[in-house]
Amino acid sequence: MEKNELEKKGKEAKEKFLKAHNRQKEKLAEDQIKFDDCKLGHTYRIDARNFSTAIFYNDMFYGIRTKFHTVFIDAEIHWDKDEDYGTVRPQTEIEKTPDNVMEALKYYFDKNVDGKKQEAYEIVREYLERFIT
Numbered sequence: 123m124e125k126n127e128l129e130k131k132g133k134e135a136k137e138k139f140l141k142a143h144n145r146q147k148e149k150l151a152e153d154q155i156k157f158d159d160c161k162l163g164h165t166y167r168i169d170a171r172n173f174s175t176a177i178f179y180n181d182m183f184y185g186i187r188t189k190f191h192t193v194f195i196d197a198e199i200h201w202d203k204d205e206d207y208g209t210v211r212p213q214t215e216i217e218k219t220p221d222n223v224m225e226a227l228k229y230y231f232d233k234n235v236d237g238k239k240q241e242a243y244e245i246v247r248e249y250l251e252r253f254i255t
Contacts, residue, residue: 132222154211157202163224165216167253171209172197177219177227177246183210184227186250195230195246214255223249 127230155166168176173185173196181203187196201208219227226245229238 139196154201154213157200160200160212161215161218163219165219165250165253166212167214167216169213170213172196172198173250175216175250176210177223177226177250178212179227183212183244186247191245192199195227195243 150200154169156178160166162178165175166183168183168185170176170183170185172187172189174199176183182197182199184195184197187194188226198210199208200210200212218253223245226242229242230246
């Protein structure tokens with residue numbers, strides 16, 4: 123096959139892939155809860171990179187993540203907020219997050235480290251693990 127033919131086939135394959143990818147993105151966008159419809163302090167079942175259940179707080183989704191055998195609370199961005207780095211597509215709202223869990227989440231990310239950060243983590247982790255199937 124000549125170089126021009128190979129370049130043409132490569133370009134056609136790339137265009138086909140991009141069309142399919144864009145169709146998939148549009149379908150996923152239709153099925154998700156839009157950013158503006160997410161409620162602060164509520165828990166959601168989500169489609170995301172690192173977790174499947176998260177609390178929406180401060181324009182981010184917070185969930186329990188495992189990385190290299192370490193478990194911790196991590197944050198991900200809604201797809202609508204940042205198409206390049208957004209990884210969360212909320213699927214369903216589960217419930218309003220209990221006040222004690224919200225306080226623990228806020229405390230977990232506070233700069234004060236007085237030995238209670240682990241306790242705050244445990245409260246958030248135990249709450250979110252109830253929804254993991």
